[in-house]
Amino acid sequence: MKRRDFLTTTAVGAGALALSGCHRADKEGGLGTVHINRGKKITLKLATSWPAHFPIMGTGVDTFAKRCAELSGGTLEIKVFAKNILVPAMQVFDACSASQIDAFHSGVYYWKGKNPAFSIFGGMPLGMLSEEMITWFKFGGGYELWRELYGKFNLYPLIGGTTGPQMGGWFKKEINSLADLKGLKMRIPGLGGEVMKKLGVNPVLLPAGEIYTALERGTIDATEWVGPALDSMMGFAKAAPYYYTGWHEPGSILELTFNKARWEKLSSEHRAIITAVSEEMSATMLQEFRYQNAKALQQLPKQVQIKSFPPEFFAAAKKALEEVLQEQSAQSADFRRVLKSYNDFYALNKPWDDISTRHLLEIRN
Numbered sequence: 001m002k003r004r005d006f007l008t009t010t011a012v013g014a015g016a017l018a019l020s021g022c023h024r025a026d027k028e029g030g031l032g033t034v035h036i037n038r039g040k041k042i043t044l045k046l047a048t049s050w051p052a053h054f055p056i057m058g059t060g061v062d063t064f065a066k067r068c069a070e071l072s073g074g075t076l077e078i079k080v081f082a083k084n085i086l087v088p089a090m091q092v093f094d095a096c097s098a099s100q101i102d103a104f105h106s107g108v109y110y111w112k113g114k115n116p117a118f119s120i121f122g123g124m125p126l127g128m129l130s131e132e133m134i135t136w137f138k139f140g141g142g143y144e145l146w147r148e149l150y151g152k153f154n155l156y157p158l159i160g161g162t163t164g165p166q167m168g169g170w171f172k173k174e175i176n177s178l179a180d181l182k183g184l185k186m187r188i189p190g191l192g193g194e195v196m197k198k199l200g201v202n203p204v205l206l207p208a209g210e211i212y213t214a215l216e217r218g219t220i221d222a223t224e225w226v227g228p229a230l231d232s233m234m235g236f237a238k239a240a241p242y243y244y245t246g247w248h249e250p251g252s253i254l255e256l257t258f259n260k261a262r263w264e265k266l267s268s269e270h271r272a273i274i275t276a277v278s279e280e281m282s283a284t285m286l287q288e289f290r291y292q293n294a295k296a297l298q299q300l301p302k303q304v305q306i307k308s309f310p311p312e313f314f315a316a317a318k319k320a321l322e323e324v325l326q327e328q329s330a331q332s333a334d335f336r337r338v339l340k341s342y343n344d345f346y347a348l349n350k351p352w353d354d355i356s357t358r359h360l361l362e363i364r365n
């Protein structure tokens with residue numbers, strides 16, 4: 001960098017220079033002049049689909065914003081807006097696509113109406129766990145496909161956390177056979193909901209704030225949410241004491257998505273900081289979910305009965321899932337491509353996983 005450029009840069013970025021801990025020697029003078037170019041201070045508006053400071057998911061985004069400010073020497077300010085402040089929770093995708101907001105944090109499978117393939121990026125029932133999903137995105141081609149397909153909406157996605165395995169949900173009545181599922185109304189989104197539909201369940205999608213009341217009044221017979229930590233806060237145990245183990249969201253991916261044009265205008269330093277901090281957020285969120293779920297499991301109310309669905313359920317769910325995947329593949333070339341990429345990575349990973357993780361989980365007890 002020439003001295004002239006350096007002077008121009010520091011004229012706008014003096015604050016960054018003062019706060020920065022990064023040093024770079026000046027090539028021309030060789031006298032070790034210290035400077036940095038993070039550009040002028042910018043502010044990005046990020047809307048979430050969660051209530052303000054919602055545990056783990058929401059607080060994870062709060063920490064993300066704080067870390068971006070810290071690591072950028074204050075030049076990258078990310079203002080986090082809870083759901084419905086700037087835009088309704090379920091309109092963050094459209095608002096970001098239309099450049100009304102700069103970024104959002106949400107769940108990928110909410111947007112399957114935009115492109116059915118998006119549900120696979122959010123996770124697969126009876127499929128890969130969080131760590132496997134992240135590996136697919138980073139090494140198995142998942143990110144390339146996600147960014148290509150989101151690019152058509154002027155969006156640039158990053159993984160914005162992952163929940164780890166989710167529980168199967170709260171039921172008012174015990175499920176001892178497939179017949180017990182017929183006609184049940186259940187709050188369950190994504191591909192899991194499609195599978196349940198084939199098993200005779202009527203899947204509905206309700207926002208967080210309405211689920212408890214619907215369950216308590218019997219408007220719905222069952223609901224899934226996340227896991228012991230977040231489910232306990234919702235009070236579901238009081239309305240539906242049967243708590244089933246999970247199958248439909250083994251490793252759900254949350255998204256931290258940017259308006260693509262805005263992303264491309266960011267300095268390379270700011271993009272690098274956001275990318276690094278998103279990885280930090282993602283790892284921390286998974287660890288926090290594990291820790292908080294483990295603790296909350298110990299503190300579930302006494303009336304809660306933890307159950308597994310009967311074996312015939314899993315046989316039927318696998319068959320129903322195959323049908324759902326075939327139907328979606330027949331209707332959407334994008335779905336076919338993403339599913340193939342997902343399946344290719346699954347096939348590559350499984351033999352190694354079987355003799356490592358699965359084997360260890362079996363023998364360690």
Ligand code: CA
Binds near residue numbers: 224
């Ligand atoms: Ca869920």
